[in-house]
Structure formats: structure tokens, C-alpha cells
Amino acid sequence: MAYSVKTSSTNFQNKTHLKEFCSIFKALDFIGGRWKVNILAYLFEHDSLRFKELKRLLEGISERMLSAKLKELESDGLITKETFPEVPPRVEYKLTEFGRTLRPVLESLNEWGKATNSSK
Amino acid sequence: MAYSVKTSSTNFQNKTHLKEFCSIFKALDFIGGRWKVNILAYLFEHDSLRFKELKRLLEGISERMLSAKLKELESDGLITKETFPEVPPRVEYKLTEFGRTLRPVLESLNEWGKATNSSK
DNA sequence: CTGTATCCGAGCGGATACTG
């Protein structure tokens, strides 16, 4: 993880400015993997979801994965987790303002993906 | 690989339109992994590079990986491979028109990545 | 309901040696 772009200093002609693409790997870490995009997509549409609701929506995800990915998204500042001291416990996940800024980016990725219509 | 978005039909209130985000996974397959973005970035700047040149630019990549990723990018239609029947052999890789359409998308991802400035 | 703990198989990607 944490792919890095070497700040190369090869003596290659026409030295590139690859360093400027560094942040792509940060972005890909935020949305990479099997589930994060889906979780975010559901949160774009629901603005508040509980653990169980997400589990149901994301058909097939294990609790282990859901828990892990929510934790990552939270520590990345994309979502917030609010725990209500009830019995049984209730926990709600929402996008942060910052999380919402990801939406147009994902949509442009999605638009580009549509254009591929490859046989894959 | 080939993450899929189940065309769910849960009876969840306010059914989402997640299906519309399907193509993101196609896009992520095209640019995912440790090296593809870097290869593309160099091709954005050089418009023609040989195997050895790419290997030198992508410091640390093994020939195995470079070969594999170039093959994938070619079969995805993002780059072309031209072999010159010389001794020693010469092979040049270029972006296709379609490959170039990826540039603005990567740039928007990159811009978003910059905004994170997390401690990761 | 909302998680954590453990185990495990599959695949990505690195290292090295070899070939046309």
C-alpha cells in the first residue's frame, strides 16, 4: 500500500514532471478496494445509514470487511460515525463535507468508465 | 478482479440508483495497481517511449511487471505497441486517442488527492 | 445490533535467471 512516486532524477532527456501526479495514489488509496466506492455511493444517496442497513445494501459483504472499511473511511475523514447509547446499540454513518467533495470525482471516473464499453 | 455491483433489489426504503456507478469499477481496473498510472503519466509527457526507457523512468519496476502492465494497457486499448524489425529489437509505446481521454480524469483525481493532505 | 478474532485461499507484485 501507499504507492509512492519516486522523486526520480534520472538523466533522461525531457525530464518529466511526474511528481505532479503523486496525489493520485493518495486518492486511489481512499477509494481503492472492493467496497469503498459502493459504501460511498450509498451514502451519497441516503445521508445516514446504520451498520445493518449498509450490510444489507452491500449484498455479500462480510461484517469483518464492512467494519474495516468503515473504519478506514472514518479515519480518512470521509465519513463520520455516531454511536447512540441505546440497547440494542445504534450507530449511524454519514458523509462529511469533505466526503461529499468526492462525488463529482467519482462521477467523472464513472463517466469515463462508461466510455470504455470493452468486452471485459 | 472485476468488481461487480449487484443489481440489488432489496426492499430498502428509497431504493438507490447504485447501478449508475457500475462503470467506476471498469475505470478502476484500467488504472488500478502499482504501476499503470505512472506508465500513463510518462506517456502523457513523452508521446513515445521504448521498453528500456520506461524501465529507467519507472525506477524499481521489474521487467516482468513492466511487460505485464504494458500488455494490459495495450489490450485495454489505452496504448499501442509498435515493433521495429531491427537488431537489436526496438519497440515503441504510445498512447491511443482513447488513452489520452484518460488524462483529464486522472488530473481531477490528482487534484482531489492534493486536497486531502492527510498524514498518510 | 454492532462489531472483533481467527483462519485461510487467491492473486498481486518482487527477485532472479534465462531467451530470441
Next chain:
DNA sequence: CAGTATCCGCTCGGATACAG
């Protein structure tokens, strides 16, 4: 120069059982 062949460790993610 431009790859292919082999081997191998590591991480991702699935399955299942258990806990607060």
C-alpha cells in the same frame, strides 16, 4: 534490447465463530 519463466512472500478479502 525486449522480453519470458519460476519461485515466493505478502496483503486483500471471504467464512465462520464469538463478544459487548
